[in-house]
Amino acid sequence: LMGYGVVADRGLEDSVADETPAIVLSNDSHRSLEQSHVTSTKSGSSVRSTGKRSANYQSECNGALHRRVYAYRWWILFVVWLVNFQEACIFNTWGPIAEASKIAFDWTDGTIALLANWGPIGFTVAAVPVSWAMGSRGLRPVFLFAAVMGAACTALRCISIEPKPATILINFGHLLNGVSAPVALGAGPLLSAKWFPPSERVTATAIAGMSTTAGVAASFLIGPLAVPYTSCNRTEMVNMSEAYQALNVTGLDDNCVMDIRRRIRHLMIGEFSVSALALILVFFTLRNEPPTPPSHSGVVPRLEFVPGLKKLVRNTKYIVVSSLYGLVNGVFSGWSAVLSLVLLPYGVDQVG
Numbered sequence: 001l002m003g004y005g006v007v008a009d010r011g012l013e014d015s016v017a018d019e020t021p022a023i024v025l026s027n028d029s030h031r032s033l034e035q036s037h038v039t040s041t042k043s044g045s046s047v048r049s050t051g052k053r054s055a056n057y058q059s060e061c062n063g064a065l066h067r068r069v070y071a072y073r074w075w076i077l078f079v080v081w082l083v084n085f086q087e088a089c090i091f092n093t094w095g096p097i098a099e100a101s102k103i104a105f106d107w108t109d110g111t112i113a114l115l116a117n118w119g120p121i122g123f124t125v126a127a128v129p130v131s132w133a134m135g136s137r138g139l140r141p142v143f144l145f146a147a148v149m150g151a152a153c154t155a156l157r158c159i160s161i162e163p164k165p166a167t168i169l170i171n172f173g174h175l176l177n178g179v180s181a182p183v184a185l186g187a188g189p190l191l192s193a194k195w196f197p198p199s200e201r202v203t204a205t206a207i208a209g210m211s212t213t214a215g216v217a218a219s220f221l222i223g224p225l226a227v228p229y230t231s232c233n234r235t236e237m238v239n240m241s242e243a244y245q246a247l248n249v250t251g252l253d254d255n256c257v258m259d260i261r262r263r264i265r266h267l268m269i270g271e272f273s274v275s276a277l278a279l280i281l282v283f284f285t286l287r288n289e290p291p292t293p294p295s296h297s298g299v300v301p302r303l304e305f306v307p308g309l310k311k312l313v314r315n316t317k318y319i320v321v322s323s324l325y326g327l328v329n330g331v332f333s334g335w336s337a338v339l340s341l342v343l344l345p346y347g348v349d350q351v352g
Helices: 027-042 051-062 073-091 096-105 109-137 139-157 163-179 181-186 188-195 198-226 240-245 254-285 305-313 316-337 339-346
Strands: 022-024 064-066
Touching: 022 188, 022 198, 027 163, 051 163, 064 139, 073 139, 073 181, 073 188, 073 254, 096 163, 096 188, 096 339, 109 163, 109 181, 109 316, 139 163, 139 181, 139 188, 139 198, 139 254, 163 181, 181 188, 181 198, 188 198, 198 254, 316 339
Parallel strands: none
Antiparallel strands: 022 064
């Protein structure tokens, strides 16, 4: 569902160098494209062809299809990468600093796990609506939505460092961040199809896809460095894992607890700054698509969401591929978010 690939006949792709500013369709190609359009219309298939795309298609059928590759595409890719990166970094905020968080807010293992679970919960709720929005509205609206959700989440986490209000605000914020997850995981192919020529689409999709993994990896570095658990003066605990599981924090004084809370707030403010920057960049610079498409497939009409979804659920190969991707990605995401809790009984402490 989230793999919004290019729905186009590979025979219509560009076969000339990227530097060529324009091409003229041969008579055979022109007739083939026109015939496919007429056939799909007569058969009653729901084809999305609105506004600018209709005009571009008519221009193509009149004889020539101009194409152009914009250097601005790399900036679009960077903005998308940043939004995805901060979403993943927010998602995995608390696992790497689980020990310090439990002391600062009197949390349990269940609280840390719930904060991680808001990601897949929000994803499940928003996956279908976001997929529809990407297909019908384009890149800008969905990434504006994702950036707003990320900024709202990080802003809520900055409001209080008192345990009860902080716990409520943080949980609600992570639900908002989870709702934006389908954008981060599913918009890469759409971005590459709209902005990049065929020869660069694999690279562009890979760069966009690795942004979430990079965000999770960065959170394992940023969190423990910003909130080092070992910064407190505490009594020696002979068995760290057993004492930790029992929440035996009697050796910690109030100044130490407040120091951890202040460090967590500094981390929250830092993440909010990145989210606010991402929102500003999306609002002022992100565009749905270039004025001129980079390839033929940029103007090929696409199926509407519901007919396309019906075709996908009947496609066995798609079900197999998407299931494998979901299993691999789901296990990795779930494991990484609670990795600190899983390793703690084996004597692997928070690094800081």
